[in-house]
Amino acid sequence: MEEKISLSVSVASGVESVTKKELKRLGYGEPAAIRGTITFDGEWRDIARLNVFLRTADRVSLSLREFPARTFDELFDGIRSVAWEEVLKKDARVIVDGKSYQSKLFALSACQKIAKKAIAERMKEKCGLRVLPETGEEVRVNFRIERDVAKILLDTTGTGLHKRGYRDRVGVAPIRENLAAAMVLLSDYYAGRPFADLFCGSGTVAIEAAMLACGIAPGLNRRFAFEAFPFYDESYLLSVREEAKSGEKRGMHAAIFASDLDGGAVEMAKRHARRAGVEKEIRFAVKDAADFRSEEKNGVIVTNPPYGERVLDEKSAHALIRTLGGVYGQLDNWSLFAISRDAAFEKAFGRKADKTRKLYNSDKECRFYEYFSKRERNNGR
Ligand SMILES: C[S@@+](CC[C@H](N)C(=O)[O-])C[C@H]1O[C@@H](n2cnc3c(N)ncnc32)[C@H](O)[C@@H]1O
Missing domain, CATH: 3.40.50.150 (Vaccinia Virus protein VP39)
Incomplete structure (x- = not known):
């Protein structure tokens, strides 16, 4: 049986109900939307499928770990326990961003620094490097701390999903x-x-x-961040593109x-x-x-x-x-x-x-x- 993974779709405020209908039509049931994030279980192929098919979402992330984080030490240890060496290439340029709601850890820039340090330490140790080159592709890691529980997300989309690729000229006040x-x-x-x-x-x-x-x-003719992930099977994207083409x-x-x-x-x-x-x-x-x-x-x-x-x-x-x-x-x-x-x-x-x-x-x-x-x-x- 396929391994289950936890997926997270982020969406602009006001659009949640429309994205939920899209997810239902695509066969993902009726997951709840909390603060612009819709989380549900899926399979590896769904990373490609959601990125290619969703018309109204902003981005699709893979949820890597969830753990209690009431102190900076807990946040550091939790992030360090993720097998980053399996997720990131050695030369990845990691950008960390995050949000906190109703939690003891609310100083976002401090949390960001700790998260980045935890990832770097793990990568250096596991890859046998003294310094990380950070010369490769940009990878976005997101943390969400809610009621003292941290969730660590890996962005699979890259450039936001609103960029379909057809709009190469800028008009006056264009809409996303x-x-x-x-x-x-x-x-x-x-x-x-x-x-x-x-x-x-x-x-x-x-x-x-x-x-x-x-x-x-909408995402048939563009690139996504997950295409550069060392662990991603490219046959999934090929089969999703075929599925999309056959539905036209x-x-x-x-x-x-x-x-x-x-x-x-x-x-x-x-x-x-x-x-x-x-x-x-x-x-x-x-x-x-x-x-x-x-x-x-x-x-x-x-x-x-x-x-x-x-x-x-x-x-x-x-x-x-x-x-x-x-x-x-x-x-x-x-x-x-x-x-x-x-x-x-x-x-x-x-x-x-x-x-x-x-x-x-x-x-x-x-x-x-x-x-x-x-x-x-x-x-x-
Ligand atoms: C906010 S922009 C629309 C942007 C568009 N949704 C997009 O994504 O590019 C408003 C447009 O109204 C046009 N406009 C202004 N007065 C107009 C009029 N009387 N009749 C038709 N179009 C008009 C402008 O030329 C401008 O392109």
């Missing part, structure tokens, strides 16, 4: 790819349902919707429309869509959001309008949101989902949202305003 995916999943979009982003910028929201519609795994459903008539007033942004969005392999699924246009009309019914707008402070001044941003409210009012039974940092969004839009939730874009607090279609409201959404 995994947050865009969470917005799309929260909107209940499915392939074939009319979908529009009227402020598409570099294309992120529409591209994530198209990848979802086509079943394209091209030509789904995704019915996605993406527009922006800025022609340069639309060109960039097209480029990103091409790189993501979904250019055929999205109809792009250079267009003022004010001019959007659709004869279709039951569609959904998922969008990230200008915030005021970064793209437009506050007055113009409010005028634009008012216009968006007017455009939405003319559509037949559509729903609309918009992320904004603007506390006066609902007032400018002209209607109170059916639901709002707090989300974070690159650590900045935002609100996600959810306006359901009449049909959705009647069905008790």
Whole structure:
């Protein structure tokens, strides 16, 4: 039987419920989320599978050890007892980071130094080295101390999971790819349902919707930290990539429309869509959001309008949101989902949202305003 390992998925605050649904769909049951971390047992292949398939998570870690840590000595001994020589290459550049909640050990920089020292001492002793070269790949080790119990995690992701690889140009105020995916999943979009982003910028929201519609795994074309681990079997990643490829459903008539007033942004969005392999699924246009009309019914707008402070001044941003409210009012039974940092969004839009939730874009607090279609409201959404 396969050896069980403990896995930990970290996720931005506000997105936990969406990631939990993704995990359930991938066959990992319904593990609880505590402070942005979802922990459950898995097998070695799951490290590759979670990294390749999860659309909304930040990173995937391997939990190496859990032990009581009420003193610095206990923390040092616990970390030193991990077989680091089996986990790290001799030349690894170890970066240690951590958090502490309701615990006696709360001085994070001191804990960080102790953790780093414990790893270095173990490596030097077991590898017969006087000095560690630290010239190789960067490896991130994380500690979480909660109620005096330390958990030691090894990051398997490397560059955060939001980096899919398709976005190689920087637009104005782009949204993180995994947050865009969470917005799309929260909107209940499915392939074939009319979908529009009227402020598409570099294309992120529409591209994530198209990848979802086509079943394209977000991590299919990128590298991960675990690929450099000395103990990792590369056949797992190969088989996961095959699994992902066989799940793709091209030509789904995704019915996605993406527009922006800025022609340069639309060109960039097209480029990103091409790189993501979904250019055929999205109809792009250079267009003022004010001019959007659709004869279709039951569609959904998922969008990230200008915030005021970064793209437009506050007055113009409010005028634009008012216009968006007017455009939405003319559509037949559509729903609309918009992320904004603007506390006066609902007032400018002209209607109170059916639901709002707090989300974070690159650590900045935002609100996600959810306006359901009449049909959705009647069905008790
Ligand atoms: C916050 S950015 C969107 C970023 C996008 N979600 C991304 O990931 O790149 C807002 C976008 O709204 C566009 N915009 C501003 N006024 C507009 C208008 N009246 N109609 C359509 N787009 C507009 C800007 O050009 C900008 O690209």
